[in-house]
Amino acid sequence: MILVFGGTTEGKQVASFLDETHIPYYYSTKTEVSFQGKGIPIYGALTKHELEQFCITNKVKCIVNASHPFAEVLHQTVAAIEITIPIIRFEREFTKRINHELVTYVSSIEEAIAVFQQKKYDSLLALSGVQTIHKLTSYWKSNTTWFRILDRDSSRAIAEQANFPSEQLLYGYPQHVKEEILLYKELAPKAIFTKESGVNGKLDQKISAALETQIPIVILKKPLLSNRYLCTNSIEELHQKIIVYIE
Incomplete structure (x- = not known):
């Protein structure tokens, strides 16, 4: 049995591959989502102990972590388990970081806020996800800020809990x-903030639109992973690894 952490395009790719090869698996997501694969869907965050017990009870032979690059708590929890089991990180494709005067990479939210303040950016379009609303409170309390979030009740609830103005929420992916350029021109923020979310997160489009509109873009670098992970972005390589572990 394989345990897949999904909820992403990469998770769906892994599930599709396992379906085609008739390998049984659990498909785990943090919240309940519609799942069309042949695996067994489970949802809810797991502690380290709960994850260990789940793997032992269900005879999990391999974990494939295909969750979002910024699911830091999950990445750390999986890497910390104290049972001997292979852990594979199935990653999305990331393009090379670019060197441009309008592009700034930062390692933390705190560093991003420091950049906003240092460069006197008094308005911001945040494409960094609903989970960063609370973390950016000290900035948006004093500066005009728009957040683009997913159009779902759970996202609206998080924004409401943070007391973020609903009229400054944008919805969608x-x-x-071209569409990004139109949005940037319409709002005309002094800066854009996003995450290093890779090709599937359309980071290239965001950067291209920012450069076209001459708006500075600040990018939060993807978190570093534990060296316990066996990393790949190839389905073929994933297949080779899994076959070894389940035999």
Whole structure:
């Protein structure tokens, strides 16, 4: 049995591969989502102890972590388990970081806020996700800020809990460059903030639109992973690894 942490495009790719190869698996997500695969869907965050017990009870032979690059708590929890089991990180594709005067990479939210203050950015379009609303409170309390979040009740609840102004919420997914350019021109923020979310997160489109509109973009670097992970972004390589572990 394989345990897949999904909720992403990569998670769906792994599930599809396991379906095609008739390998049984659990498909785990933090919240309940619609799942069409042949695996057994489970949802809810797991502690280290709960994860260990789940793997032992269900005879899990391999974990494939295909969750979001910024699911830091999950990445750390999986890497910390004290049972001997292979842990594979199935990653999305990331393009090379670029060197441009309008592009700044930061390692933390705190560093991002420091950049906003240092460069006197008094308005911001945040494409960094609903979970960063609370973390950016000290900035948006004093500066005009728009957040683009997913159009779902759970996201609205998080924004409401943070007391963020509902009229400054935008809903939807990242768009193609032309649509992003139209949005950037309409709002005309002094800066854009996003995460290093890779090709599937359409980071390239966000950067291209920012450069086209001459708006500075600040990018939160993806977290470093534990060296316990066996990393790959190839389904073929994933297949080779899993076959070894389940035999």
